[in-house]
Amino acid sequence: MDPLSQTFSALADPTRRALLAKLSIGDANVSDLAKPFLKDMSLPAVTKHLKVLEKAGLITKSKEAQWRSCKINAEPLQHASHWMEQYRAFWEESFDRLDEYLKTMTAKKKTKGKKHGRKK
Amino acid sequence: MDPLSQTFSALADPTRRALLAKLSIGDANVSDLAKPFLKDMSLPAVTKHLKVLEKAGLITKSKEAQWRSCKINAEPLQHASHWMEQYRAFWEESFDRLDEYLKTMTAKKKTKGKKHGRKK
DNA sequence: TTTACATTTAACCAAATGGTTAATTAACTA
DNA sequence: TAGTTAATTAACCATTTGGTTAAATGTAAA
Numbered sequence: 001m002d003p004l005s006q007t008f009s010a011l012a013d014p015t016r017r018a019l020l021a022k023l024s025i026g027d028a029n030v031s032d033l034a035k036p037f038l039k040d041m042s043l044p045a046v047t048k049h050l051k052v053l054e055k056a057g058l059i060t061k062s063k064e065a066q067w068r069s070c071k072i073n074a075e076p077l078q079h080a081s082h083w084m085e086q087y088r089a090f091w092e093e094s095f096d097r098l099d100e101y102l103k104t105m106t107a108k109k110k111t112k113g114k115k116h117g118r119k120k
Numbered sequence: 121m122d123p124l125s126q127t128f129s130a131l132a133d134p135t136r137r138a139l140l141a142k143l144s145i146g147d148a149n150v151s152d153l154a155k156p157f158l159k160d161m162s163l164p165a166v167t168k169h170l171k172v173l174e175k176a177g178l179i180t181k182s183k184e185a186q187w188r189s190c191k192i193n194a195e196p197l198q199h200a201s202h203w204m205e206q207y208r209a210f211w212e213e214s215f216d217r218l219d220e221y222l223k224t225m226t227a228k229k230k231t232k233g234k235k236h237g238r239k240k
Numbered sequence: 241t242t243t244a245c246a247t248t249t250a251a252c253c254a255a256a257t258g259g260t261t262a263a264t265t266a267a268c269t270a
Numbered sequence: 271t272a273g274t275t276a277a278t279t280a281a282c283c284a285t286t287t288g289g290t291t292a293a294a295t296g297t298a299a300a
Contacts, residue, residue, distance in 0.1 A: 001280060008132035012125050013258085017203075024207060047258055047278060052257095058232030066267045075208030080291045081208070084201045085145060091170075133288085150247060165289055167248060170285095186297045188244045 003057075004083060007076040010056035015041075016049050023059060023072040030068050123177075124203060127196040130176035135161070136169050143192040144177060150188050 001009070019033055024119055034046040050087065053059045057076045063067045121129070122182065130136055137154055143168045154166040173179045181188045 002134055004130050004137070005134055008128045009207040012128035012132055014122055014125055015258095017124070021206075024210065031275090034277095041258085041259065043276090044278075046262085046274095068277070072207075072210060074207045075267070077204055079209050081201065081204045084197055084204070086141070087192075087194045087197050088201075090144065090192060091198040121243090134287095161288085162290065163246090164248075164291085168288070171248095188247070 003076065004080060006056045007058070010052050010058055010076075011080070013049070013052075015046075016053055019049060019053060020058060020072060023070055023092065025069045027069050030100075033070060088117045122197060125178045127178070127200045130172050130178055130196075131200070133169065133172075135166075136173055139169060139173060140178060141193060142219075143190055147189050147191045149190065153190060219223065 002094055011020075017038060021048070022036075024035055030047065030050065031043070033050070034043050037046055050059065050061075054061060058073060059070050061070050085096060138156070142148060142153055142156075150167065150170065151163070153170070154163050157166055170179065170181075174181060178193060179190050180193055181190050188230075191208060
């Protein structure tokens with residue numbers, strides 16, 4: 001599977017997103033990560049989710065005695081985010097506003113390296 | 121399924137991402153959209169992919185005679201993108217750099233409305 | 241009123257996904 | 271050495287996914 005698909009696929013599950021959220025606070029081992037989910041699912045289920053995240057490159061694991069410390073790795077998120085940027089114009093401005101902007105720019109004859117104006 | 125999962129799930133397929141990319145150029149009907157993929161898959165397969173995108177709210181369809189014009193709707197992408205923002209700090213700067221930045225800011229005693237400095 | 245075109249639906253299939261319980265591995269501890 | 275703890279693996283199962291081919295549905299055009 002291509003990396004982008006793998007990233008999106010890994011993110012398409014609320015349990016895995018919650019695991020990432022937890023890891024964004026700080027590194028944690030498997031049983032600590034699993035604790036909030038053990039009402040809803042078994043430990044092997046969490047292990048599987050972590051394996052999905054690991055294969056997608058969203059986390060890395062390191063051994064220490066019998067504990068596996070998990071660490072978030074946001075690089076795939078960056079790539080996914082970058083892919084989404086392609087569509088930013090579609091939600092950030094209406095096309096009327098974009099059109100308006102383009103007209104303004106032509107009128108001004110490209111006055112400076114002004115960036116595509118975000119509403120503030 | 122929750123909306124965010126549905127969005128990520130819909131994006132976790134290269135065919136569907138390609139369909140969205142095409143629709144970002146402009147609206148298109150099913151057979152036009154399907155054309156580039158008919159070497160790799162059948163028309164009903166494309167129909168199914170479009171249905172996934174539609175259920176995720178990423179596209180809308182409108183009838184006109186026997187044609188269905190598809191239109192991109194980026195709102196779910198916005199929400200997904202917003203979710204990712206949560207992790208921006210993890211890839212945009214190393215924590216050392218962030219720490220450094222914070223020190224600089226304290227030294228300067230908040231000189232201006234300077235934004236969280238991106239590397240340019 | 242046939243015929244052609246655009247698209248969807250139905251029925252089916254193989255593989256992937258997300259869960260389970262039971263067994264296993266590996267490391268520390270008494 | 272035996273027991274405990276942390277985590278994984280194995281074997282299994284139901285559901286979903288992504289594809290297929292064949293049939294059906296609408297609409298336009300001859």
